[in-house]
Amino acid sequence: MSIAVTRQDDVVIRFAGDSGDGMQITGNQFTDTTALVGNDLATFPDFPAEIRAPAGTRAGVSGFQIRFSSTDIYTAGDIPDVLVAMNAAALIVNYKDVAPGGIIIANTGNFTERDLQKAKLATNPLEDGTLDGYRVIAIDINARVTEALAGSPLTSKDVLRCKNFYVLGLMYWLYSRPLEPTLEWLAAKFAKKQDLADANRTALRAGYNSGDIHEVFQGRYEVVPVENALPGTYRNIMGNHAVALGLVAGAELAGLKLFLGSYPITPATDILQHLAELKEFGVITCQMEDEIAGICTAIGASYAGMLGCTTTSGPGLALKTEAIGLAIMTELPLVIVDVQRAGPSTGLPTKVEQADLLQSLFGRNSDAPLPIIACATPADAFDCAVEACRIAVQYMTPVILLSDNYIANGAEPWRLPEMDKLPHFPAAQVTDPAGYAPYARDGKLARPWAVPGTPGLEHRIGGLEKEHITGNVSHNPENHQLMSELRRDKVLGVRDTIPTPEVSGPREADLLVVGWGSTYGAIRSGTERLRRERNVSVAHLHLRHLWPLANGLDEIFARYKQILVPELNMGQLSRLLQGEYPDHRFLHYGKVKGKPFTAREIREKITAVLEGKS
Amino acid sequence: MSAVQLTPKDLKSDQEVRWCPGCGDYAILNATQAALAEIGVPREKMTIISGIGCSSRFPYYMGCYGFHGIHGRAAAIATGTKTANPDLSVWVVTGDGDAMSIGGNHLIHTMRRNVDLKILMFNNQIYGLTKGQYSPTSPAGLKTKTSPFGSVDLPFNPINLALGSGATFVARTVDTNPKHIKSTLLAAAAHKGVAFVEIWQNCVIFNDGAWKDWSTKDARAERTIDLQPGQPLVYGKDNEKGLRISGGEVEVVAAADADVWDPTTAAPLAYVMAYLDEREDLPHALGIFRQHDKPTYDAAVKEQVDALTAKKGKGDLKKLIYTKDAWQVG
Ligand code: SF4
Numbered sequence: 001m002s003i004a005v006t007r008q009d010d011v012v013i014r015f016a017g018d019s020g021d022g023m024q025i026t027g028n029q030f031t032d033t034t035a036l037v038g039n040d041l042a043t044f045p046d047f048p049a050e051i052r053a054p055a056g057t058r059a060g061v062s063g064f065q066i067r068f069s070s071t072d073i074y075t076a077g078d079i080p081d082v083l084v085a086m087n088a089a090a091l092i093v094n095y096k097d098v099a100p101g102g103i104i105i106a107n108t109g110n111f112t113e114r115d116l117q118k119a120k121l122a123t124n125p126l127e128d129g130t131l132d133g134y135r136v137i138a139i140d141i142n143a144r145v146t147e148a149l150a151g152s153p154l155t156s157k158d159v160l161r162c163k164n165f166y167v168l169g170l171m172y173w174l175y176s177r178p179l180e181p182t183l184e185w186l187a188a189k190f191a192k193k194q195d196l197a198d199a200n201r202t203a204l205r206a207g208y209n210s211g212d213i214h215e216v217f218q219g220r221y222e223v224v225p226v227e228n229a230l231p232g233t234y235r236n237i238m239g240n241h242a243v244a245l246g247l248v249a250g251a252e253l254a255g256l257k258l259f260l261g262s263y264p265i266t267p268a269t270d271i272l273q274h275l276a277e278l279k280e281f282g283v284i285t286c287q288m289e290d291e292i293a294g295i296c297t298a299i300g301a302s303y304a305g306m307l308g309c310t311t312t313s314g315p316g317l318a319l320k321t322e323a324i325g326l327a328i329m330t331e332l333p334l335v336i337v338d339v340q341r342a343g344p345s346t347g348l349p350t351k352v353e354q355a356d357l358l359q360s361l362f363g364r365n366s367d368a369p370l371p372i373i374a375c376a377t378p379a380d381a382f383d384c385a386v387e388a389c390r391i392a393v394q395y396m397t398p399v400i401l402l403s404d405n406y407i408a409n410g411a412e413p414w415r416l417p418e419m420d421k422l423p424h425f426p427a428a429q430v431t432d433p434a435g436y437a438p439y440a441r442d443g444k445l446a447r448p449w450a451v452p453g454t455p456g457l458e459h460r461i462g463g464l465e466k467e468h469i470t471g472n473v474s475h476n477p478e479n480h481q482l483m484s485e486l487r488r489d490k491v492l493g494v495r496d497t498i499p500t501p502e503v504s505g506p507r508e509a510d511l512l513v514v515g516w517g518s519t520y521g522a523i524r525s526g527t528e529r530l531r532r533e534r535n536v537s538v539a540h541l542h543l544r545h546l547w548p549l550a551n552g553l554d555e556i557f558a559r560y561k562q563i564l565v566p567e568l569n570m571g572q573l574s575r576l577l578q579g580e581y582p583d584h585r586f587l588h589y590g591k592v593k594g595k596p597f598t599a600r601e602i603r604e605k606i607t608a609v610l611e612g613k614s
Numbered sequence: 615m616s617a618v619q620l621t622p623k624d625l626k627s628d629q630e631v632r633w634c635p636g637c638g639d640y641a642i643l644n645a646t647q648a649a650l651a652e653i654g655v656p657r658e659k660m661t662i663i664s665g666i667g668c669s670s671r672f673p674y675y676m677g678c679y680g681f682h683g684i685h686g687r688a689a690a691i692a693t694g695t696k697t698a699n700p701d702l703s704v705w706v707v708t709g710d711g712d713a714m715s716i717g718g719n720h721l722i723h724t725m726r727r728n729v730d731l732k733i734l735m736f737n738n739q740i741y742g743l744t745k746g747q748y749s750p751t752s753p754a755g756l757k758t759k760t761s762p763f764g765s766v767d768l769p770f771n772p773i774n775l776a777l778g779s780g781a782t783f784v785a786r787t788v789d790t791n792p793k794h795i796k797s798t799l800l801a802a803a804a805h806k807g808v809a810f811v812e813i814w815q816n817c818v819i820f821n822d823g824a825w826k827d828w829s830t831k832d833a834r835a836e837r838t839i840d841l842q843p844g845q846p847l848v849y850g851k852d853n854e855k856g857l858r859i860s861g862g863e864v865e866v867v868a869a870a871d872a873d874v875w876d877p878t879t880a881a882p883l884a885y886v887m888a889y890l891d892e893r894e895d896l897p898h899a900l901g902i903f904r905q906h907d908k909p910t911y912d913a914a915v916k917e918q919v920d921a922l923t924a925k926k927g928k929g930d931l932k933k934l935i936y937t938k939d940a941w942q943v944g
Contacts, residue, residue, distance in 0.1 A: 038943065235940040280925075280929040286915070296694065455658040461681055
């Protein structure tokens, strides 16, 4: 018997289950295999807010969405075509997002009376008509896995823990993906636990084979590789990992060793963990007693001649505020990575928002300017981290690199940089006492970097205002004015080394959509589709550099009749742009739901603006 | 490190020293310059890192590298500097407010990690720079501008805090005895690991005479005892009295019957000596409370980096980026 294989161009699958069901592993395996198949892809893991929400409850649902395609894509997709729901809670939390007529695979093994109760359901949604209009595939995965693993030495509890691989196998069958990458991964992962490796392999194969045997699906699908992908070498990368690699690369390109002083905080901790592995690169990681010590050790290390770096999220950035001022005053290179999360105070630590832009710009006492850049996608995070290192070293300044939860935990194929094309920006540490002055300045207004251990350059720095050139403590009014201007102008001077960003879309149009950070994908795909399908007069401008703003933006803004600024906040870039370019009007479009924009939301907003409805 | 001979003058900077006339900081500065000149470290490898407060202006007056940090954070900044370059001799200068109040967290963690830093904490029991408010070492009842009816805070015992945090070298000295400061700092410099040195310091303006019951020459003889390795626990004008510890109690005995002090002991005797501060009938202890050998943080960090580099070979950026799971397009 043969089952027809239909071609699809673009598919969104959401895996959802209890936090203990291994949905993140399932999603990551599906992602890695899909990358190897040659599809473009984007992922969006959605972690539960509570670490140990009771099993089976709505609060404990963990999700992983992957979109994969035969063409270039920019987001993890708005609407799942397929939902895998491992229990009743996962189904009820997610089913409304699924496309009408979409596939819902439900594990009936976890729809017992008790499961329904835990999910706060009076009736079984598989039977009460809730899912009318969807193609529901009900499988008792618990029973199937138990059958498949009959005779396994594992306990029945451990047997059930293999059910995520059964589901993975089934999805591999449905979308014609090879099993080998996951089989190899299992072999390596459980090299020392053969029983587990065997059981998961068996579950994976059983799931795959069930597609053929049980005829639960009417057909299979295939999503062929992207044809016109840019030639090159690719790998799959998540944002936090890309930042870590970019920092290592940035330090090496500066001819320095990397020092990370940090403190664990969601969702930035992975960067510290990745860098802690890389001792052979001379990377020093210090997990300190708090956020303040994290940045202060980094400042102390930069003072000693390393490239100091600290990683955090919004609440941690707030704690580091005073020390950032010290780095500005002492004019030492420093990279501060803020992986933004949602809400003030503790807020929604596992959800996305891009609301630390104004904190980054202005969240310090007095006039304390520093350069800010933001990454757009997981792969872009590598380039941005390198760029942050470049600016920090060339301008002797702290730099804030903004990422966010969506980038940090999202994945996409990364076209690897050609190593000989990476920029080099060797740090110039001075050694010659002749003419040395701690606060003399070069063409970029950067002061010389003289590190302890260098004979003849003994000098003192600190947080008190410095006298121009000599660096001695000065309370002179004229000097403070001058130094404030120098600090401002030095940072503004960074714009001489950054390109004017390119507009995607028409040179002139009715509407320009300006974005920054992780909204890149939704805005890019929303604007492209409106142009392609409905010939809408709209263009997209993405800003990597948030401070200083690149040269030439004024001319760009002038070419568009209206300007829309979508942001995952209550109006931050729009406010900045309105202040800097008062001749233009910037229309804010905000969303603060802990979720990224969908491309559809962007399209609808654009349409509304152009129709004069907003 | 080659033996370098400096004079105290080599360690003076060109900056005018600006503490109030009569401030205890002057004596500490001079004694520190005298001590550091003798530790065999060249000027360029000495770095003084401070926080905020009167004492924290110290780096400006030293002719070596210096970093005047922000309030409370000197120990954290210094941890970064020392870990980045363990070859440097890094000294932290701080005060009771800076180290034990706003910087308390960094202080205890720096001590438990055993970072090879020398921490000099000037204790004047007052906030001097902000002109006279009670500090975390002010005695209860102290009347200050923010405690006009007497402070209701109970103070830290700095020595106990250092001991409890696991500092491997804990000592105390006093601004009225430059020779003692110098010998204490030389011992701290010779110690491999964190050294916490409390220095009783007189703030002549806002808390004058806070230590006078113990710090004047006469009071020192009768009311303090100097803990020195291998020396008997004797005190008094003619060293005629001694201390003996038995059953957790300290008793005054004839000098000949005094115990011999051993700061390297694992027994909790250093705590007993710190508690003398609470006894009116017994002398307060100066000198070296504890001197233990433990691996230092900065050396351990470097060892890991060196060992992993030796094992895996120097990191290759291209290999780090171009992993096995990469694939080719076109
Ligand atoms: S205020 Fe007190 S501690 Fe400060 S310089 Fe004057 S005397 Fe010294």
